[in-house]
Amino acid sequence: MSQSGATVNQECVTAYNDLKLNKKYKYVIFKLSDDNKEIVVESTSEDGPEYDDFREKLLNAQSKTKTGALSKGPRYAVYDVQYDLASGEGTRNKITFIAWSPDDAGILAKMVYASSKEALKRALPGLAAEVQANDSDDIEWSSLVKTVSKGTAAV
């Protein structure tokens, strides 16, 4: 698969390890820098711990187009999804990689994000699940849990 030349900033890995090993964050949102050369951390669960905050951040994400105008933008995110099993056998945590690429985002932005995804994923070891989200409904909590748990979660 063709790859863009974007590199992963070290702080991405640090933030991911804080989420994975230290449980410091519930989620981390990554973005491409404005020159599309580097993937950096945009925000973490420190300013808004709830899932709805996370959702709002993704929905309101913006990217610069070539002309410098702002439009809706794609993002990468890692969310520590926790859910109860429908069989009653306890709770599960899945560190989930979310590729958020809304249909109404800029074409260039969507393209660069798609071709830089592998670079970031390789830098983040131990991801349990991956979700491709293109519509606001794909990042509703119920849809996310359903995909991540492959239908085993309690509703």
Added chain:
Amino acid sequence: MSIELEKILAAAPATTRGQPTQLSCDSKGQRIAYASGKSIFLRNIDDPSICKQYTGHTATTTVAKFSPSGFWVASGDVTGKVRVWDAVEAVNTKGEYAIISGRITDIAWDGDSQRVIAVGDGRERYGHCFTADSGNSVGEVSGHSKIVNAVAIRQQRPLRAATVSDDSTMCFLHGAPFKFNSKAAGLHKGFVMGAAFSPDGSTLVTVGADRRIQLYDGKTGEPTKQIGEGVHTGSIFAVSWAQDSKRFVTASADQTVRVWDAESGENLHTWRVGEEGSVNVDDQQVGVVWPHGRSDGLIISVSLSGDINYLREGSDKPFRVIQGHNKTVTALGVGSESVNSGGPPTITTGSFDGRVVSWDVSTGEGSVVEGQSHSNQVTHFTSSSGQTFSVGWDDTLRTIQDSTRQFLSTSPKLPSQPKGIATATSGGRPFIITALTDSLAIYSPTGDLLTNHPTTFPPSSIAAHGSLIAVGASNAPSIHLFTLSGSSPTNPTLTFSTTIESTSPTLSHISTLSFSPQGTHLAAGTASGKILVYQGTPGAGTWTLATDRWSAHTARVLDIAWNPAGTHAVSGGLDTHVHVWSLAKPGTRVRAANAHKDGVTGVAWVGMKEAGEERVVSAGGDAAVKVWKVSALQ
């Protein structure tokens, strides 16, 4: 929140004029199986609202037969495929077998529930014999030159089978493996429609379009005698034996069902369906089954209209008639009393063929609304003070009197094709407003056209609350609001008030609209599957977006209905799912996936509330109406 299927008010059997409709009953006499649409329905005889629906077929189904063991059902469709599946839950499919290249007309099981013969309209062959569990061949159907209409297998050994065909012959097969043995030609003078072996295996009977009832020896296939000559005055479509092997019952196009004594050839009992002295094509009897394992002597027949008739000796008329739709349901309406005052939960459904059925949701009983109905598909219903109004593709507005469940004779012709209908009030008077292709026509409740208000946009849907009318456009994601004013009963005026435009560039046009009962919220479903909820105050002209998170449908939203409190709504769409949404917590939504094959066309919230559980009904492309239990609303 959770949503759970409570009951299925099943579709009526699919019928075709001039063709038999196959009915099957399980060996205990508890359930009947029949084909309708792309589904097979298994219905309890005593309480038809206890029903299972099998949706494994991808094409229109034609026949379903219980195995003698009662554990399996074999069903066929128009593409020549036979599926064998479990009769208990109607979910697990044991096998799918491609038998012939055309329509399957009949299926028969052998006494061991192992072998199946399926026959029909093929090109290379007219049927095949195979094992139910693996599809291995156990013989061949040969000897016919035209479509085979029915097959019967002797339930004892030696195994025998009979196939009857449009070529007016009966072929007798010896098994197993089943092979052609002899052919009885020259007896029937027309299409042979039905064949049945007596339960003890001693006699075979065939019936046909030449009104002949011919008996044969069950072991040799030798013709023995003809009975009842000249009694039936129409084609005989079906035959079924009583458990005692002495009597059998025939169903005919002369609207009668007759019981015969096989020994003496005497016509023991006759039921004639339909009005005395008049001929009605819809009352032709196209299928019959005599359930075994029952003590009450019940006989079940099917009319061409799809009505299931329960017959019993001692009465000359059916003592019970089960009615429903056998074409796609296109509209669903709720009686005004049942929504607001918690009255009897009745709903009205209209189907693609213009049939309108009124249902009592609590008992699950449906009855066809009498009188002159629409001659084409029913588009929409609305109700107002004891009357239900409907519009349809025959471009008429028709009125149903709720108390008598009858169409009134007045049916004004609409200026153009209707898109929807709603009831608005002005000066305390109700007015009926229909959205047409390029105008809004206002009618009085008595059916008089008062004004026809041209619009600047093509309407797609309409909803009303009080004097406020919302009309969706079919070319843009915009909703146009109008106010009805004027206190005269003959001269109301419609004033344009405002337009709600969506800013989202990806949104498609509005497909359905619904006001909450309080009038404070307006839900708009779009052709791309999103539902937008607007908030406003009736009277004031400002409407703001309340939520755009009701967006789990993946195809056109076809109907939305609010609960009486205006806090939750149910929606159905072309993606076959039913969703229940919450206004306070738009993220919590529940889904009934694949609720209706070929799309959900109508939903309603009915006034049956008990212990935190509410009821939602839906109707759709499978011609069935389903009642859902919604609990733990939040």
